[in-house]
Amino acid sequence: MTKTYSIEGIDCANCAKRLEDTLNKIPQTQARLSFATERLKITAPDEHFDAVMKEVRRVTKILEPDAVMAELR
Amino acid sequence: MKKKSRIISIALCAALFVPAVLFDKIGGLFAVYLPLYALAWFAAARTVIVKAARNIRRGVIFDENFLMLVASVGAFVINLVFSDFKTELCAPGGGEAMMDGVLVMLLYQIGELFQSMAVGKSRKGIKQLLSMRPDSAMVERNGGEEEVFPDEVEIGEIIVVRPGERIAIDGVIESGSGYIDASAITGESEPRAATVGCEVQSGSISTDGLLKVRTTKEFGESTASKMLRLVEEASDKKAAQETFITKFAKVYTPLVCLAALIVAIVPPLAVMLSGGGNVWGQWIYTALSLLVVSCPCALVISVPLTFFGGIGGAAKLGALVKGADAFSPFRRATVIAFDKTGTITEGKFSVVECTLGELDTRLAAAAESMFNHPIAKSVAAYRETDGLECENAEDIAGMGIIATVCGKRVVIGKKELLECENVEYVEYSTPYTTLYVGIDGQFAGVIVVADTIKQTSRTAIEECRRLGIKTVMLTGDREEVAAAVAKSVGIDEYFAELLPEEKVAIVKNLQAAGERVVFCGDGINDAPTLATADIGCAMGGLGSDAAIEASDVVIMKDDLRSVIAAKRHAGRVVSIAMQNIIGSLLIKLAIMILAIVIADFPLWIAIIGDVGVCLVAIFNAMRALSVKKYAPPAAKQTE
Numbered sequence: 001m002t003k004t005y006s007i008e009g010i011d012c013a014n015c016a017k018r019l020e021d022t023l024n025k026i027p028q029t030q031a032r033l034s035f036a037t038e039r040l041k042i043t044a045p046d047e048h049f050d051a052v053m054k055e056v057r058r059v060t061k062i063l064e065p066d067a068v069m070a071e072l073r
Numbered sequence: 074m075k076k077k078s079r080i081i082s083i084a085l086c087a088a089l090f091v092p093a094v095l096f097d098k099i100g101g102l103f104a105v106y107l108p109l110y111a112l113a114w115f116a117a118a119r120t121v122i123v124k125a126a127r128n129i130r131r132g133v134i135f136d137e138n139f140l141m142l143v144a145s146v147g148a149f150v151i152n153l154v155f156s157d158f159k160t161e162l163c164a165p166g167g168g169e170a171m172m173d174g175v176l177v178m179l180l181y182q183i184g185e186l187f188q189s190m191a192v193g194k195s196r197k198g199i200k201q202l203l204s205m206r207p208d209s210a211m212v213e214r215n216g217g218e219e220e221v222f223p224d225e226v227e228i229g230e231i232i233v234v235r236p237g238e239r240i241a242i243d244g245v246i247e248s249g250s251g252y253i254d255a256s257a258i259t260g261e262s263e264p265r266a267a268t269v270g271c272e273v274q275s276g277s278i279s280t281d282g283l284l285k286v287r288t289t290k291e292f293g294e295s296t297a298s299k300m301l302r303l304v305e306e307a308s309d310k311k312a313a314q315e316t317f318i319t320k321f322a323k324v325y326t327p328l329v330c331l332a333a334l335i336v337a338i339v340p341p342l343a344v345m346l347s348g349g350g351n352v353w354g355q356w357i358y359t360a361l362s363l364l365v366v367s368c369p370c371a372l373v374i375s376v377p378l379t380f381f382g383g384i385g386g387a388a389k390l391g392a393l394v395k396g397a398d399a400f401s402p403f404r405r406a407t408v409i410a411f412d413k414t415g416t417i418t419e420g421k422f423s424v425v426e427c428t429l430g431e432l433d434t435r436l437a438a439a440a441e442s443m444f445n446h447p448i449a450k451s452v453a454a455y456r457e458t459d460g461l462e463c464e465n466a467e468d469i470a471g472m473g474i475i476a477t478v479c480g481k482r483v484v485i486g487k488k489e490l491l492e493c494e495n496v497e498y499v500e501y502s503t504p505y506t507t508l509y510v511g512i513d514g515q516f517a518g519v520i521v522v523a524d525t526i527k528q529t530s531r532t533a534i535e536e537c538r539r540l541g542i543k544t545v546m547l548t549g550d551r552e553e554v555a556a557a558v559a560k561s562v563g564i565d566e567y568f569a570e571l572l573p574e575e576k577v578a579i580v581k582n583l584q585a586a587g588e589r590v591v592f593c594g595d596g597i598n599d600a601p602t603l604a605t606a607d608i609g610c611a612m613g614g615l616g617s618d619a620a621i622e623a624s625d626v627v628i629m630k631d632d633l634r635s636v637i638a639a640k641r642h643a644g645r646v647v648s649i650a651m652q653n654i655i656g657s658l659l660i661k662l663a664i665m666i667l668a669i670v671i672a673d674f675p676l677w678i679a680i681i682g683d684v685g686v687c688l689v690a691i692f693n694a695m696r697a698l699s700v701k702k703y704a705p706p707a708a709k710q711t712e
Contacts, residue, residue: 011185011188011189011192012370012373012374013373013374014137014322014369014370014373014374017373018133032309034309035377036195036196036377036378037196037200037305037381039305062127062131063127063131
């Protein structure tokens with residue numbers, strides 16, 4: 001399953017890259033973060049998706065405390 | 074960090090900084106200016122400290138926040154350690170290095186503020202492009218109108234589009250008419266008239282009419298959604314320059330820090346050992362300048378931003394670039410190969426010559442109006458046929474047609490058909506399809522039909538010649554037709570009677586000869602060639618998935634000039650990226666050299682230079698979004 005989130009409040013391209021790299025270390029997860037469009041795309045197996053998202057939010061909170069994430073339709 | 078808290082930090086820092094400088098420069102009141110400097114520093118530095126600490130906890134040491142802290146704290150330390158208290162620190166201007174330390178933080182924060190404003194602005198420009206996806210659609214259900222999410226509308230439902238509204242889903246106009254502004258999709262600024270039965274694309278705006286549109290696609294498969302998906306995914310594929318910068322940034326910062334360390338230790342140690350005295354303060358101060366320029370920010374932000382802006386700019390031209398990696402090969406292309414039918418030409422027949430009398434022409438048109446073949450349609454559309462009665466219409470397979478119009482026996486087709494009918498005819502010589510017409514046993518003349526050349530093709534090919542690009546036409550059509558079309562549009566070289574795999578072979582041969590080939594095809598059977606070429610341009614919108622898949626660039630409008638415009642734009646995007654890379658590196662290098670060569674090179678000049686080059690690079694990157702000068706003027710579609 002792939003879901004797209006808007007993620008605002010990351011203010012440097014390097015920080016975005018760093019966050020993306022860290023998120024990609026979560027097992028069975030593929031993360032794509034676009035600094036320019038402020039979109040985060042997470043792909044993970046359906047059955048683990050909620051757990052993965054919990055981890056994604058936790059990691060994001062640590063690395064980018066100012067970032068605001070919201071799911072997009 | 075939030076913009077507001079950053080502005081507060083900057084203001085607070087400046088408010089403390091000004092009196093500190095006064096007490097320092099005029100009075101040399103150490104006891105007053107030291108705490109003022111320290112407080113001013115802290116006002117600007119507190120958020121930087123938080124960030125640096127966070128990154129160090131995660132094992133990231135060479136972080137710009139940390140480096141700026143080291144540089145500014147370093148300035149304070151040098152000042153306090155290497156200055157004599159009575160004769161220097163208490164004299165006017167004794168806190169000069171401390172002033173530099175505060176300035177480093179202050180300017181860094183101001184730079185970050187400008188930078189986030191500039192990034193925000195260019196993001197806005199890009200997001201504007203992405204805003205064409207509507208959030209809702211008005212759908213007719215149960216006798217009323219209902220506002221729903223567009224992805225809930227099924228194929229075949231009727232959506233209502235009011236004047237000024239964006240069409241949410243692709244479909245066919247069921248009722249109403251008006252001018253459609255499709256500029257968001259095709260880049261074509263001139264609104265186009267549309268009425269019942271016309272296809273409309275999502276993302277275009279009905280400028281004046283109330284339209285009811287029967288949807289033919291799901292929302293996700295509609296033009297606007299597909300286009301957005303392509304644009305959004307395009308930034309996932311990185312340009313070579315971008316990959317280079319990412320790799321470079323990883324080694325650049327540690328390397329400059331190492332250089333700073335060497336500068337701080339080796340020269341003063343050498344001087345000391347050779348008995349030259351204590352010059353530690355001076356060299357450590359120089360090393361701090363190096364730390365200040367060690368952040369690769371100008372590159373790390375501006376280069377990806379350039380390509381992203383470039384993708385947005387191309388979209389404004391009606392060209393969807395599928396990945397940032399397409400810009401460089403597009404810019405370097407030396408040959409553009411075109412498919413003929415539907416690419417150079419309209420892809421539909423029309424009458425180009427007619428030697429029949431007016432009445433005979435109308436009879437012929439009436440006879441042909443009974444048939445559905447593209448050639449028959451072109452003749453039927455050539456003249457008004459109202460009131461001409463037609464009967465006994467018969468299709469002689471592969472030969473032509475026979476019909477009775479107003480009591481006259483009309484025979485239209487190959488000359489062999491006229492022979493069968495015992496009509497004597499005069500041979501007519503043209504490369505195009507010739508229809509011989511016999512009426513009541515008498516030869517009436519010929520009608521020549523051809524696939525008409527788009528007016529814009531000629532201009533586009535002229536432009537190629539001006540740019541020094543070789544043009545080639547590849548077609549499955551007959552030799553004579555190909556020769557005539559090639560001559561008419563002024564193409565350099567053509568190959569006729571080709572099978573699809575032969576088109577691929579010709580592109581490969583060109584590549585083997587060292588050419589970089591762009592191939593433009595209308596995308597129905599051209600997918601293999603599109604994939605083989607260095608850059609494949611699928612012409613005419615998001616028609617076939619195979620073509621989109623195989624191509625690198627999708628041209629939304631059936632206009633070859635868009636290809637040339639997109640190519641020129643690609644060239645500009647790559648040069649902006651190169652300017653940013655080379656420019657920032659040169660300026661950083663210059664600052665490093667100046668700092669080492671000139672004794673007491675002021676730290677604040679180093680940081681102004683560094684922040685400045687970053688801002689200039691970002692503003693330069695934003696130029697990639699503007700494409701006005703490349704947009705071809707609106708033109709008539711046919712001659």
